Amino acid sequence: MVPGDAAVDYVIVGGGSAGCVLAARLSEDPGVQVALLEAGPPDASVLIRCPAGLAVLAKNGQANWKFGTVPQPGLDGRRGYVPRGKVLGGSSSINAMIYARGHRADYDAWAAERNAGWSFDEVLPYFRRAEHNERGADAFHGTGGPLNVMDLRSPHRFGSIFVEAARQAGYPENRDFNGATQEGVGLYQVTHKAGERFSAAKAYLAPNRQRPNLHVLTGAQATRVLLEGRRATGVAYRQDGQDRTLRARREVILSAGALQSPQLLMLSGVGPAAHLRQHGIPLVHDLPGVGRNLHDHVDVVQVIDAPHLTDLFGLSPRGLVNAFRGILEWRRERKGLLTTNFAEAGGFIRSTPEEPLPDLQLHFVIGKLVDHGRKTVFGHGYSCHVCLLRPKSRGTLALASADPFAAPRIDPNFLQDPDDLRRLVLGFRAMRRILQQPALAGHGGRELAASAAARDDAAIAAFIRSHADTIYHPVGTCRMGGGPLDVVDAELRVHGIEALRVADASIMPGIVAGNTNAPVIMIGEKAADLVRQAANRRRVSASAAQNAITV
Known part of the structure; x- marks a missing residue:
């Protein structure tokens, strides 16, 4: 543990997916001191270790920032719910532990926007380096990496039933969404190990916590980046009610996520000048793109009531018995019902045959999911999500006030672009068509009345506006590139500020077509190499300068 007002070589803000990777990789060098600041507590809860605990974590403020959006005109003025890990x-x-990387074209598009080194072929080695896939290594997958990836240990029978229904609807089966082809339906691989959740903290931090040069501070919320002129020199933070500082001899790296990395930049005087003046924050560097380009996978759920299918998750006397048995089985063998990630099956499909790439993703859930699982629903059934993979709508992340402990103002601007709603209507129809195939329909479930009444496009659009929300993948608010509204360059260095980088989902120029956890871990892996390469260049430069003086 570093004392307050101390100094280390690297200060990393945010103990999430990228931050854990960076802390582990940079501390591999015993000659540097690395500090990781996390606002939340240690990951000791059994609800985190047990995969099915995610049903409770959606409501648990101890591990969840539980943010909300501003009212969304595209969602009938509703406020969206934005859970983020604390x-x-x-x-x-x-999260739901799905291991998905997105499509090759996503990364090639990043590289095409003056981001050298970020094409799919160039980032694939980082995906492979991070991964230990229990299926084994091949051209797309690695073994021996920190992050365990596996097939579900005790898959529910209804996941395969969904896959068969999708095949009946004409969609190809795909056993590996992260292989040569993304398109198709199948069972997801998950970040589990031996029946437990395998988070980035479990993968990267837990094996390395005894390193004397790695300092992990929990309950430590960063309040601003310390700047001397236009150079980052450390971080101010609050821990145990005390305001403290931590100096960085080399670099500060923000990995606080797409919502809080831009917030911290603005609190530090780096961002849109007019917005900072509005909140009385002294301007250090006018960087207008900070907080712009917020976008996310907008998603809508169809719920099927099937009270007689009591082996599905549900609140009933039988469901309680199942849960009790599942607890015993998980505690004894780390197998059974509670090893589920709920969204066991799904896939990537095209809204029309003319689409060149999948533009929709499906998540099939083995329970009735209403309002992110926050609403208590009795009985048994199943659900299916459809989300839009490449939304055109763009929103903003802004300060609500200059108080670093106030939640930011989150406006994803869902469905602002009419094409987003058009595609989501097509996706809803495709999802319904799958759920009505014999493999599922033969079990006698019934669509809930709220969506069942939506038959034509106008009614489906109205249902979407009244029920859609995020599926938890905000990105883009510290966009990578060389344009006037970009925030970091291809080495993740903040434009106009020395010794400051951002490495998390906020740097994505465009959202990936899939779940974002695996891509953020890849970003952390690549960022660690970029930091180390910069350190090597500094050493070479210093050595050359010393030799010149000697001569």
Whole structure:
């Protein structure tokens, strides 16, 4: 543990997916001191270790920032719910554990926007380096990496039933969404190990906590980056009610996520000048793109009531018996019902045959999911999500006030672009068509009345506006690139500020077509190399300068 007002070589803000990777990789060098600041507690809760605990974590403020959006005109003026991990491991400690990388084209598009080194072929080695895939290594997958990836240990029978229904609807089966082809339906691989959640903290921090040069501070919320002129020199933070500072001899790296990395930049005087003046924050560097380009996977759920299918998750006398048995089985063998990630099956499909790439993703859930699982629903059934993979709508992340402990103002601007709603209507129809195939329909479930009444496009659009929300993948608010609204360059250095980088989902120029946890871990892996390469360049430069003086 470093004392207050101390100095280390690297200060990393945010103990989420990228922050855990950076802390572990940079501290591999025993000659540097690395400090990781996490606002939340350690990841000690059994609800984090047990995969099915995510049902409770959605409501648990101890591990969840529980943010909300501003009212969304595209969602009938409703406020969206934005859970984010407030715990070591960040959102990888509370998510649904799906291992998905997105499409090759996503990364090639990043590289095409003056981001050298970020094409798919160039980032694939980082995905492989991070991964230990229990299926084994091949051209797309690695073994021996920190992050364990596996097939579900005790998959529910209804996941395969969903896959068969999708095949009946004409979609190809795909056993590996992260292989040569993304398109198709199948069972997801998950970040589990031996029946437990395997978060970024479990993968990267836990094996390395005894390193004397790695200092992990929990309950430590950063309040601003310390700047001397236009150079980052450390971080101010609050821990145990005390305001403290931590100096960085080399670099400060923000990995606080797409919502809080830009917030911290603005609190530090780096961001849109007019917005900072509005909140009375002294301007250090006018960087207008900070907080712009917020976008997310907008998603809508169809719920099927099937009270007689009591082996599905549900609140009933039988469901309680199942849960009790599942607890015993998980505690004894780390197997059974509670090893589920709920969204066991799904896939990537095209809204029309003319689409060149999948533009929709499905998540099939083995329970009735209403309002992110926050609403208590009795009985048994199943649900299916459809989300839009490449939304055109763009929103903003702004300060609500100059108080560093106030939640930011989150406006994803869902469905602002009419094409987003058009595609989501097509996706809803495709999802319904799958759920009505014999493999599922033969079990006698019934669509809940709220969506069942939506038959034509106008009614489906109205249902979407009244029920859609995020599926938890905000990105883009510290956009990578060389344009006037970009925040970091291709080495993740903040434009106009020395010794300051951002490494998390906020740097994505465009959202990936899939779940974002694996891509953020890849970003952490690549960022660690970029930091180390910069350190090597400094050493070479210093050595050359010393030799010149000697000569």
